[in-house]
Amino acid sequence: MYAESTYSPVGRPSLPARVPVAAALIWCSAFLASAAPWFGQLDVGALIAAFWTFEANDYASVLAHYSWAPRVAIAVLIGCGLGLAGAVTQQILGNPLASPTTLGVEAGGQFGVTVATMFFPGLLAFSPDLVAVSGGLLAIGLVIALTWRLGFSPVTVILAGLVVTFFLGAVNMAFLLLKGEWLGNLFIWGAGSLVQNNWQPFMELWPRVLVLGVLMILLMRPLQVMQLGQTSARSLGAKVGLIRVLALFLVVLMSATVVSRVGVVAFIGLAAPVLARLLGARTLPERLIWSSLLGAGLLLLADTLAHWASTWGDGSLVPTGTTTALIGGPIILLALQGLKNTHHMPGQDDSPAGFLPKRRSTLVIGGAIAALLLSTIGISMGWSPGLDEWSWTPIAQWHEAWVWRGPRLLAAILAGVALGLAGTLIQRMTGNPMASPEMLGISGGAAVVMVLIVLFGADIGRAGQLGAATLGAAAALGLLIMLARKHRFAGNQLLLGGLALYVFMDAGLRLVMASGGTVASQLLNWMYGSTWLVSEAEALGLLALIVLISAGLLVIIRPLSILPLGETSASSLGLPVTKVRLLLLLLAALLTAAATVVIGPLSFVGLIAPHLARVLGQQTVGRQLVVAALAGGLLLGVADYLSRTVVYPNQLPAGLLAALVGGLYFLWGLSRHGRA
């Protein structure tokens, strides 16, 4: 289990005063800021009275009672709920990066709303909770089903949760891209808006939040026992698995219920417990209480900022999801500073034993994948749909078809190779199976720049896109190096830093999502990898780059196998640990940037390919690198072919399909090895 002592200052018996002070400060400033625009129109008494009454003949008073007051109330209520849910989640999973998002609840909820909007709009009007909660339950159900046999070990739950998130997220995106006009409201839902014009949502919500909150607090005692560690808890007679399932179920109900009303305001559930811990809340009751209170304050503050930004700008809605992400980012950075330099990775212990399958020959496995890759190339070049029917292009005509099919296929395969390599490097370097280029934030950095370009409606050519994305990736890398140097590039900090960057990207993305359908579709298309734009020259350039880097990788295989032994042993073996880490970081970042401009930041191949290599029995670094690269290439090669052909003449972004295909395979592998 994740050890409590790594987080808190030692030897402080009581709660430090700064916790209540900070909470009070956040609450007061948020409330005052929220009320400030009304001071000119209503006096203080009338403003407070707006929470229960109004003057029918004064429209300012009607507005305060039916728009401002319910918005404040719902922000506080939801913030409380999410803060509490976040704290409970972190306790259940024993992981400081856990949040309802990690369990796939939000992606599941959004999936439910998407399906309902498209196929059962009446149901959505009848009860938005119902569809979101069932979507959330579907997601968590998948996670539980997948991890049941592995006894819900924290790292497996998080992995399964992440993959389910990716998978459902990818399905959502496919709907949005193909049916964007039909789903206008979903763009807002995905961005999180607390706008109210009625007390009804609040009145419906508060009893649910209250009941769920009380149930969670009743689970506090068994949860506390779990804090002692799984073995001791078991010996005390607590049914660890059952309690976890129950608590997870409550977390899902809470987040989905809360979120179904206002959309995805994700980072409150992560930021509030982190902040509470940072400020010094140590015991479980303390953390639960202060996470809730801080969550409420934070959400109110975020919502007020969003409201201000809306009214000060050109009046168009700034979604609350944007500002919660902007607040969430710095708090994760704060957490990064506050963490003691520890080699204890989230999820590092409880290493999933079922995850080490039998060793297999690299030649056989690699050969098999390479053969698959070759046949993919053959089929992709030859067998394709036309406007009338599918037909086989004779090899003699391949040079004509090359213009439309070749460069994009080559670029996709190369991007897959790059991500497979980068993913393996990063997972080896951090010793964390959750790590991937996506998590490092390099892709996020490139994406932030693209989001900004779309936001300002600038049109730049393909070269401009490439340049801008590389610039963003380089900036993210620079920031990462700056942050990580302080901690000598220890894995934990890198992951957190990357996560913070991702959060900022997320903020921009939400803003674009809320601002309009077509712009958003265009952006989503890029985000999930539009290989269709790749020209021949770009593909060949990428080929040269990847070959060069692969040659460089030969040099560093030894350090990579030593590093995970721990810093001390690595140093004693004569390894300049810091320098090696920096080099690895640079290589991984370069690979990621090259892949990102082609396939977008969200393909998840960097997460999946190294896992595939391990599942296929490749344990040593060199073998894992080779097989992961081949697997990544195969994954994206197949994805590119399918993206071009399955909905012809429409196309799906290849990265999206990779997330679908890879996600399915990964889930299958996870459950299969659980059984073995």
Added chain:
Amino acid sequence: MFTRSERFWRYSAALLLSLVPIFASAASWQHEQGTLTLEKTPERVIALNWAATEALLLLGVTPIGVADRDGYNVWVKEPELPEGVANIGTRVAPSLEAIAELKPDLIVTSSEMAPAANLLERIAPTYVVSVYKQGSRPFEKASGMLTTLGDMLNREKRAEAVLNDIDQTLQAQRRRLENAGLTDRPVALMNFLDDRHVRVYAPNGLFQSALNALGLENAWPHSGNYWGFSVVGLEALAPYRDSRIVVISPTLPGLSDTLANSPFWTYLPPVQRDQVYQIDPVWPFGGVFPVKRLATLLADGLLAGGSDNVR
């Protein structure tokens, strides 16, 4: 080298050829991303967005392929797209292979496709014109597109007639409104996205041209995104108490009940004055045609009188 008679024929041919440009010249047009040269009048045209599709149809030219054909029939509807037009993929990512297969001799696209410009040029001459773009004025841009396309496709008269017709419709509707004294209050044009958020059409959008021509003031004062709208919370409309609310269909089922139960809505001054008007769908991101349609719908709607809720 040449015999005398051969030379004669060559000279005659050269003389004749020099006369040809009068009938079919290799004419050039400047556009947003370079110059477009056409050897002869294009017959196989592909449109990669719906504004261009609309312009072609208005000119009486049936494109051989359009992007998101089925979506056009649901969202734009008018002018009607004939049967048998090929679908060449989504508007954000059309299939280059499908475009190539159709062997077009002109492609009409916008600068949103800028990254693909080189690839498109390899297939056919590409006319890049962006009705929707940062800082552009959609109606003027769309009129320009229509005129230029008329020029390219040898339909100058038709283009002129279409623009004249729109102009006359706008004037006629304006007179109807003025005669009824309905041009006094500003109007807020909007779509409901759900029961809390609306898309309000801004002064920099296409619909503003219809409002201007009808002599109506737009209640919403701020510029929107380059598509000409802003997504706002319903409460953002509260400050504009003098305005009339024009809701463009469709609305989600159950919306009218939700609004009727919300005192915020029922106390909204336009609602209290029964000045909520709901009109039939009109595509807000098209070319010149939606301006005509909106003007007619708007005049009909305002003349028919308002109510206190959406339908």
